Amino acid sequence: MIEIDGVAVELGENSILDGVTTAVEDGQFVGLVGPNGAGKTTLLRTINGVVELDRGEVRVGGDPVASLSSKETSRRVAVVPQDTTLSFDFPVEEVVAMGRHPYRSRFSGGGADSADGPSDRERVVAAMERTEVTAFADRSITAVSGGERQRVLLARALAQDTPALLLDEPTASLDINHQVRTLELVRELVDEDDKTVVAAIHDLNLAAHYCDELRLLSGGRIRASGDPETVLAEDHLEAAFDTRAVVSSHPVTGSTYVTALPERPVEREGRVHVVGGGGTVSRLLYVLSAAGYDVSVGALNEGDSDLETARSLGLDAVTEEPFAPVGxxxxxxxxxxxxxxxxxxxxxxxxxxxxxxxxxxxxxxxxVVVVEERSFAERNYAGSDAAALYRELCERGRVVGPDELLPAVEEAVDPPSERAGPATE
Incomplete structure (x- = not known):
């Protein structure tokens, strides 16, 4: 669907893209990841034909974008921009109907009920229903929330009825609920409608979970390409982002999961014992070990993937026989x-x-620090005794998400009151 061959873009004396070559197959969801200024947005704009190339060629559907008219390009590729700010005071439905512009002649009307007939109207209605914006079709675009406006612009792109979609940071500035809803819908369009999607995504974990493949850009070049597990390798991330990170598998989704580590000395004071099992602590063990703590774990049954991780890291582990209860x-x-x-x-x-x-x-x-991703009721198979124990531990300690683990452990090991030192007169 999309072929990028040796593309170079220079703005002034700055090289934005430098010899980028890659391809996106029909029906793929490809994420562009990389640090700010890596060239992700510029690469998207080359596919849409709005950036002039200094070298190379971009082809969409087999044809060079440079040879296509603006309308023909817009019939092949629809864009959802990063900036969702719209200053004009049009109703939502009219904004969505703008997606039909590439199919209108210069003599046709401009609204959803244009002279092009009911097919335009049906596509607009279907796009609004798909993105769940029908309820505020008559509301001004300037009066809807950021998450709703993002869905309106996605609806406009769907009404454009193109085989390919380009999304520039579709989850930027959205809360987690709208981030997930947006990417779930995009994934649905790929799986059910055979859309080809290229999206610049700043959140590596969301990109890993939803995309078929990733392209890691840094310094205007593609540094890694392929499935998320291959691209989001620790050495690739350190080279591209100039930071240390731990890459593991998410215990719930199974997706590749990246945790950035603070730039601190590898060795630090503090001993941490981790209670888990069944694949729930491998990521935590990587993070705590890489952060420099003295870590122990258990009890874990022989054969547990967490135990394999502990041994690969050289950690102290309490073990039990395979499938046996903790004796x-x-x-x-x-x-x-x-x-x-x-x-x-x-x-x-x-x-x-x-x-x-x-x-x-x-x-x-x-x-105690309790890492919670699911409610305890979802994972309690030991009845009221277990619920009471869990509640007691939560009340005595601090309950955090996995991304908050390191700050919580640091505070527990070295409380602020102790860091301040003894009071002086």
Whole structure:
């Protein structure tokens, strides 16, 4: 669908794109990722034909974009811009109807009920229904929220009825609910309508979850290309973003998951014991180990992927036989490590009769951080005793999301009151 061959773009004396070559197949969702200023927006604009190339060629549907008229390009590629600000005071439905402009002759009308007939109107209505903006079709575009306005512009692009969509930071400035709704819809368009989508996405984890493939841009060049797991490798991220990161698999979605690490010395004071299992703590172990903490984990059954991760990192792990419940010896070993630790981290683990002893052992801690991604009710298979233990640990400690783990552990190991030192007269 889209072929980019040796493209170079210079603005003034600055090289924005430098010999970019890549292709996007029909029905693919490809994400452009990279630091600010990497050339993601410029690359999108070359596909749409609005940026003049200094070298190279862009082809859409087999034809060079430079040889197509503006209307013909707009029949092949629709754009959802990053800036959703619209200063004109048109109703939402009229904004969506603007997507039909490439199909109108210079003598046809300009509204949704134009002389082009009912097909225009039907496409506009269908696009509004698909993006769930029908309820405010008569409202002024300047009177809707940012998330709603993003959906209106997506509806306009759908009404344009093109095989390819270009999205420039479609989740920028949106809350997490609207981010997910927007990308779920885009994924749906790829899977059900066979749309080809290229999107610049700043959130690496959202890009990894929703895109088929990624292109990592840095310094105007593509540094890595392929599936998210391949592109979002730690060495690629360090080279492109000049920062350390831990890459693992998300315990709930299974997607590639990136956690940026602070630029701090590798070695630091503090011992952390982690309670988890079933693949829920591998990412946490990577993060805590890379941050320089002395980490222990368990009890984990032999064969658990978390145990494999712990061993690959050289961590102290309390183990139990495969599929066996946590026995007395393992429980005592966990209790000992919990008492020795400065903080205990309880992961988003499923709790049954077999590993309930881990929660009981965690009560030995003086400081606990609970990492919660799902409600405990969704993963509690040990009844009211487990619920009471979990509630007690939450009340005694701090409940955080996975991205808040490091600050919470740092504060638990080195509280602000202790960092300030003793009071002086």
């Amino acid at each position: 007395d010896d393992a429980r005592r070993a966990v209790e000992s490590r919990v008492r020795e630790a400065d903080v205990t981290v309880l992961a988003d683990v499923e709790v049954g009769v077999g590993n309930l002893a881990n929660l009981r052992a965690a009560r030995e801690t003086d400081s």
